Amino acid sequence: MAEFVESDQFKGGRIHLSELGGLEIRDCEVSGLKVVDCYGSDVYLGGDFGRVVVNDVDVTAYVQGELDRVYPERVMARDATTVAEYQAAWAKVEELWTETLARAKRLPEATLQERVGGEWSFVETHRHLLFASGAWVGNAVLEEDAPYHPLGYPAGGMPAAESAKLGLTLDATPTLDEVLVARRERMATVRRVIDGLTEAELDRVCARKPADPYPDQEYVVRRCLKVVLKEEAEHHRYAVRDLATLEGVGSGEPAS
Secondary structure, eight states, X not given: OOOOOSOOTTTTOOOOSOOOTTOOOOSOOOTTOOOOSOOOSOOOOOSOOSOOEETTEEOHHHHHHHHHHHOHHHHHHHHOOSHHHHHHHHHHHHHHHHHHHHHHTTSOHXXXXXXXXXXXXXXXXXXXXXXXXXXXXXXXXXOOXXXXXXXXXXXXXXXXXXXXXXXXOTTOOOOHHXXXXXXXXXXXXXXXXHHTOOHHHHTOBOSSOSSTTSOSSOOBHHHHHHHHHHHHHHHHHHHHHHHHHHHHTOOOEEOO
8 A cells, every 4th residue: 555644745636537445544634625526435534624515515513413412421521611520521531431441351452452444452542542641631731750651652643753752662562451550540640630620720821731742832721631531532432433343353453
């Protein structure tokens, strides 16, 4: 498979009368993307889209509403404003992961290392959430001396060199239990922060950003906590989706 990474060669281009079966676009800016007069089946769209129109029908509100109906924790995370709402949203996150981890542990360790459709494995998902909470809470909110756990896994857009500067070992192959030791410690830290919240603390401007690669801008505690809540809610959704596949056929691909 040909790969194009950090390329702008397709920006503003036009692909016409070409065979695009199996094409995958991942972690890209796609504003204004048009797919017109094309045909096929099993077309999948996943991401954060401001507006989506399918065959001249704006489906944005429908998709958002359906996701919110099936996954109400998304609404709790997105709409949290008061201290009580932040606390309720985090309690829901803890509840969901307790149930899902019990379900996952019925599968073999090797299965939990498999990727479904190129997405992160169950273990990698928890590595990413370990990094997210370390960056947004450990570094930005708490200003810890060592906020990034070596097993943390950043978003795919972070260069390997920047990850190394943070002490991350991306090529590590830990078991789920090894990741969960660090993950539970970090979740307990987030719980303490949220339990001790006040309205004034929510509006405090952090002295640090999550990590050096992040843009230089104002980071407020409520924003940092909301990022963590939304990351937890969305990645739980992905994990449950992929667990259903792994439980059914166990046909993923080994994590690289």
